[in-house]
Every structure is written in C-alpha cells, then in structure tokens.
Amino acid sequence: MPWAIARLRGWFQPPTAPVPRLFLSLPRFARRLPPASFIVLAALSPASRSAPAASASRSFYETPYERKPDFKTLVALGRALFSDRTLSASGRVSCASCHDPAHAYGPPNKLAVQLGGAGLTLPGIRAVPSLTYHQAIPNFQEHFFDNDGNDSEDQGPTGGLDWDGRADSGHEQAAGPLLSSFEMANADRQSVVRKLKTSPNAAAMREAFGPHVLDDPALAWNGLLLAFEVFQQSPADFYPFNSKYDATLRGQVALSAQEKRGLEVFNGATRGNCAACHISVIKRGAFPQFTDFGLIAIGVPRNRAIPVNARADFRDLGACGPLRTDLQAHGDYCGLFRTPSLRNVATRGVFFHNGVYTKLDDAVRFYALRDSDPKRIYGQGRQFDDLPKKYSDNLNQDAPFGAKPGDKPAMTEAEIADVVAFLKTLTDGYVVPGTSAGALEK
C-alpha cells in the first residue's frame, strides 16, 4: 500500500470525543481505520530509517516512557514546544519563528530564506514551506504507483518531507531544525535535552511522559520529537478543510464568476493544466490535497537574493543534492522538488523552493511565460539559469509548458488574475455565510 498508514495505531485509546466533521474528507484508507487513528497518519517507514530510538532494536514508537500520553496531551505539549524559543542556541528561534501559524505555518515575511544559527545571522538555503496538509504525504519512494485505477503507471519519485523529500516522518524531520547549524543550531541532542530541562515546558514534558523523562536523554529526545510529530497531525491546526473551496465541495456555497473561471483555467488540460500536478477534485472520497506529492523539475529561475547563491558553484538541485545525500548519483533526479499543496498558498509571501517570487500572480505568470517568453522570466541570461544544461531533459514540458519563444502565452493576463482569485479560495478559515462553522475545536 503506497499510502501512509497509522504507525501510532494502538498508541491512543479508543476516542471518547465525537469524530470530527472532516472525517469524510480523509483518504479512503484512513476512513477504514478506527476513528482515533486517522489523526496520526504518520508515514510508515522501515524501522531502520526511523530516527534513533531509546534502544537501537526498538522502534521509535515503542520508547518506554513511564506514562503514555493521549492525543490531546501530545497536541497541547507539541503546540507549546513549537513556539518554545529556549530550545534554540540563540534562545530566540522556535519552530514558529519560521513556520508562522498566522501564515499557514509558512514564513512570517517575504524573505526568501530565514535567519537562524547561534547569533541569528545565518541565512537558510530554501524558502520555508507551509506545514498545513502534510497528513497524507506518502513516504518518499522512487517508484510511486497510485492505486487510482491504473496501478501499472510508475509516477516516479514521490513523497517525503522537505522540498527534496528526504525526511520520512515528523519526528525524523524535527531533528533537522533542532540540530541544523543555520536553524536552531544545537550542537547535539544532549544540549537540546539540557535546554528542555530548564524550559518553560519542562513541567508539561514530565506531566506527559512521567516524572523522570528529562533524566534520560534518549527518552526526553524521543518524547520531544513525538510531541512535534503528533502536534503537526492535529486536524484543527493543520488540516481543517474549511476553505471556501471546501465549502463549495460540500455544496454550501458557490464560487464567484471570477473564481469559477480561474478554476476552469486551473483544471483545463490545454490551459493552465495545474490540476495535473495540483489535484483539485475529490478522489476516493477524499477532499483534494492540491498536490500529487510528485517530485518534478519545473526550472524556476535562480534567486540571487539567497546569499549562498552568490557562489556561482552552488546549485540547489533538489532530490540529487546537495542537501539530500542519498541520491547524488542520480542525474535524472537533479532539479526535482516535491510539488507543494496549494492549500493556503495565498497566505505566503514567497513562492517556490527558493522563494524567487514574492507575489502570487508572479508565481502563476511563471507558468504562463516560462517557454513562450523566457526573457521575461529569466532576463537576458540563459533559460533555466539554475539547472545545469546537462539536466535539461529532466524538465517537465507538458502543458502549460512546452511552447516555443514567441508563441501565445499559456494563459492571458486576465486568466492569470482569475487563477489567483481561485487560489485565494483555498485559504482555510472561511466562514459559510449564515453559519458559525469554520473553526474546529482545538
């Protein structure tokens, strides 16, 4: 089964709370699970690839805590830890500094990359992705077969967390920023645990996992990562499915004329063709994620505002490195980045893995003009100025791409504006007129 299944099945007791309303918008496999389990759709990975557990022979999820917290406790703890700055070397950066809840857990500003490190002076290499709608991302796999009526088609590299799909689970991923020299910049796990002991959340950690959890660095480390992972699977915070577009799928409201035109361009195979990668329809009973999770090369322009790009020899080639190291021999993966969900995209101030655009209409215009007017996109330099020529065959050439310079753009200016209007309907927190619906209980 290519889809993630609940690794934490069995962790939580049967629910006492009613099943949330969004149950029907989950992937079909999730609805077969006991109701409490769908909220913990951590992707399944072979035990050998999980983050270090308290003992090497034990899975991360079998860490022997004194107490076994329930879902609600872990979500509350994870939410508090998510904005705990004391866990960083500078004492000034938390997860929320980069993943701002007010911007769908994406960047709080229009900077292509955020600053981190011990002195808060070190720029990152990539734009901060949104953390919403990650609950259905499958584990990274080089050969993905979607069981959507055609099992035989290999869709190529798919899934995984980070722009290059290199992390497989929320807990594995969370270790990254805690220890990255240009993010929270802790020297090692022990120093994170030392900070945790004196943090404002120490008492809540003990309350959740037992009074001695912080005395055992391995237990404390795993507990911390588990809280981050489970928090990020809280439906109310991360996948509420309560945008205007969701309301239209439920038949509660209609799109405006302009939004409707935008959706038609978005879906039209010979027009925007956006939905080929950013899925927009209900499939197998699940509301659309606006991504097929595929890793694809679309060749966005180099962003000279990223400091590391001052080095002419530096290239972020996505799946083939340099941040990802296991597929460096795969020239055919150079330039590939994971297709992000477009849900909440209008809340972002930077677009694409390198944040090269700061306006949504520019991001959409890129698709319209990449091939028909490359000078407008890349300036006087070479088209695809961030991907060495030898990897050009990796670039996607399907609609809206594939035109020749001078051809008609794939979308007119009016159509670009319509698509932007449509994309704005994907922002969560829409209140259906005449109701108080919109927010889920946290």
Ligand code: HEC
């Ligand atoms: C200094 C800014 C910064 C901080 C602090 C930070 N992140 Fe991130 N986060 C990023 C960037 C940049 C990426 C993309 C990394 C990549 O693709 O290589 C990212 C990626 C992620 C992803 C993967 C998202 C995706 O779309 O695949 C998750 C999950 C995540 N961060 C969670 C966290 C958590 C949890 C914390 C706190 C423990 C945290 N981040 C702290 C900048 C930050």
Ligand code: HEC
């Ligand atoms: C062939 C697959 C494909 C098609 C078709 C496609 N996209 Fe994308 N989209 C991607 C990938 C891959 C990325 C990330 C690329 C990167 O960052 O280098 C992306 C990123 C984006 C982003 C930036 C989101 C963010 O979080 O930064 C926007 C906006 C976007 N696409 C809109 C569209 C629109 C609008 C269309 C149709 C006109 C479209 N896409 C068609 C694959 C596709």
